[in-house]
Amino acid sequence: MPRHRPGVGWPDLTVRRNAPTGRGTDSPISWSVCVRDSGGQVVYDHRPDTVLSTASVGKLLLLIEVARALPLDLPCDRRDVEPVADSGLWQHLRTDVLPAHDLAVLVASVSDNLATNVLLHHVGLERVAALGHELGLASTALHDMVRDVRTAAHPPRLSSGTAAELSLLLHRLPGIDGGERVLDWMRTSADLSMVASAFALDPLSHDGLVLRNKTGTDDGVRADVGVVNGCAYAVLANWPPDEATVGEVLATMRELGDGIRAFVGN
Structure with a gap:
């Protein structure tokens, strides 16, 4: 059963509320949700230990390893890896070489796939996996580079990953080697389409609530993890793409964001 702190309204994630009958049916969406207060205590959760696909959220582990182990002025050449499309800006820029710091900002701000693969080229997936074990992550991992196919x-x-592990990772991030730098990169995130849509922020300038977040998007996958005014959250959703609409998932994520916003008092 979900846990929640009284006084805050949270959506029911067990039914599909846009069913054609209007009565609601069992939802085809698998959720893993965990929200923690500034002390790390859980204030709301729903199947927090369920392992789900998290798409680009796994890039957070890469950013932590980059922050703690890679010279941030290291010149990185995109010609060292195969081109990759979809999310990102570097593929549209003319320069072939950027410092590692700038690639980390691209990953944090627009989930840049090309920058991700170039950083992985320098860091190595094995070191990212070792970091996960060092941090005590049993079910949360970056499994591969980004691939077009x-x-x-x-x-x-x-x-x-799981919402329990990811929310705890976000809560602990300030005390992890390189974590403060990662949080500084995360403040540039431009994707406020999911949970963070409830916070009424300009995607390009986060004045108001103190938000740091990272999202992941794929067919049948939406994930948003972050920290807002000290409250760490992880909201993960997976579903068969032909059995649920993205609109339903995003609307529910917005409701969860409303609950978080009410909890932090804004």
Whole structure:
């Protein structure tokens, strides 16, 4: 059963509220949700230990390893890796070489796939995996580089995790080596389409609430993890793409954001 602190309204994640009958049916959406207060105590959760695909949220582990182990002025050349499309800005820029710090900002702000793969080229997936073990993450991991085409020969998903582990990681981040730098990069996140849509912030200038977040998007996957005014949250949703609408998922994520906003008192 979900846990929640009284006095804050949270949506019911067990029913599908836009069913054609209007009566609600069992939801095809799998949720993993965990919200913690500034002391790390859980104020709301729903299946927090369920392992789900998290798409680009796994890039957070890469950013932590970059922050603690890579010279941030290291010149990084995108010609060292195969081109990759979809999210990101570097593929549209003319410069082939950028410092590691700038690539980290691109990953944090627009989940830049090309910057991700170049940083992985320098850091190595093995070191990111070792970091996860060092941090005590049993179910949260970045499994692979970003690929335009994922075949049976590749890991089936870019990353996976649980809301319990991810929210705790965000809560602990200030005390982790390199964590403060990662939080500074995360303040540039431009994706406020999910949980963070409730916070009424300008995606390009986060005045008001103190928000740091990272999102992940794929077919049948939406994930948003972050810290807002000291409250750490992780909201993960997976569903069969032909059985639920993105609009339903995003609306529910917005309701969860409303609950978080009410809890932090804004």
